[in-house]
Amino acid sequence: MTQEDYYQVLGVGPDAAAREIKEGYRKLAFQYHPDRNKDNPDSSERMKRINEAYAVLSDPSKKGAYDDLRRRFGSGAHQHFRQNYSDQDIFKGSDINQIFEEMARSFGLRGVDAIFKDFYGQGYQTFQFKGSGIRGGGFFFFGGPGGPRAGRVPHSRTMGVIDQIARQLLEKKMRPGTGGARGPDAEETILLSPETARDGGPFAYHIKAQNKKLVVKIPPGTREGQRIRLAGMGRPSFAGSPPGDLYLKVKIRKPLLDKVKGFLARLTS
Numbered sequence: 001m002t003q004e005d006y007y008q009v010l011g012v013g014p015d016a017a018a019r020e021i022k023e024g025y026r027k028l029a030f031q032y033h034p035d036r037n038k039d040n041p042d043s044s045e046r047m048k049r050i051n052e053a054y055a056v057l058s059d060p061s062k063k064g065a066y067d068d069l070r071r072r073f074g075s076g077a078h079q080h081f082r083q084n085y086s087d088q089d090i091f092k093g094s095d096i097n098q099i100f101e102e103m104a105r106s107f108g109l110r111g112v113d114a115i116f117k118d119f120y121g122q123g124y125q126t127f128q129f130k131g132s133g134i135r136g137g138g139f140f141f142f143g144g145p146g147g148p149r150a151g152r153v154p155h156s157r158t159m160g161v162i163d164q165i166a167r168q169l170l171e172k173k174m175r176p177g178t179g180g181a182r183g184p185d186a187e188e189t190i191l192l193s194p195e196t197a198r199d200g201g202p203f204a205y206h207i208k209a210q211n212k213k214l215v216v217k218i219p220p221g222t223r224e225g226q227r228i229r230l231a232g233m234g235r236p237s238f239a240g241s242p243p244g245d246l247y248l249k250v251k252i253r254k255p256l257l258d259k260v261k262g263f264l265a266r267l268t269s
Contacts, residue, residue: 007053012024018211019211029099033115052090055096065085183244184235186209186244188207188246188247190249191252192222196222200220202216203218214230214233222250225249225250227248230247
């Protein structure tokens with residue numbers, strides 16, 4: 001497998017916000033869509049690389065893991081990442097299928113099911129589910145004629161996996177009044193000064209994954225390790241219902257004098 005950088009594949013920088021990553025993917029997916037490149041046999045391989053890069057960089061957890069490998073191994077990050085993540089892992093939870101369907105509706109191109117079977121053969125499978133006001137779907141990979149690859153689901157277990165995923169999604173906690181399953185909660189850490197923690201007040205915070213800037217009201221007497229809940233600011237729902245909640249875990253900045261004392265104590269211990 002060739003060494004490549006996911007950021008270079010999408011044409012975005014390492015500091016690109018989630019919206020920029022998605023916009024970069026939309027542009028390339030339309031440019032290299034096989035229906036628009038019938039005379040270019042290389043477009044399908046290019047599209048597969050673009051799909052993989054977006055599936056990783058659009059997921060905060062996978063992106064964080066890749067960024068860590070990139071800092072440690074440089075150009076070898078892709079190889080190390082693929083040693084730990086199968087296609088099934090990479091594409092789990094991705095919204096690529098939704099983006100392809102949007103292009104299909106807008107421009108009359110083939111939808112995700114036909115395109116991805118061209119890309120990945122019979123090792124690709126879609127699924128749909130609905131019930132109790134919830135509708136959704138997705139795709140995953142399993143072993144093809146050559147046998148299942150590491151981390152993939154064997155064909156004989158495919159329907160069992162689909163049923164399990166659907167049941168888990170349908171049984172998720174329902175947000176009152178929406179009729180749909182809320183998105184997952186998220187947690188991030190904020191660093192407060194001792195004065196802000198003690199007295200409370202407004203605190204500016206940037207949610208990088210969503211490219212949103214907030215002003216959070218810090219309650220007086222906030223303690224180290226305390227969590228502040230921001231309703232509806234978590235991750236979006238797979239089924240299109242309201243997002244989950246965001247919890248900000250508080251870390252209090254130590255005064256410079258305390259840092260110096262701690263450093264000296266470690267030197268003399």
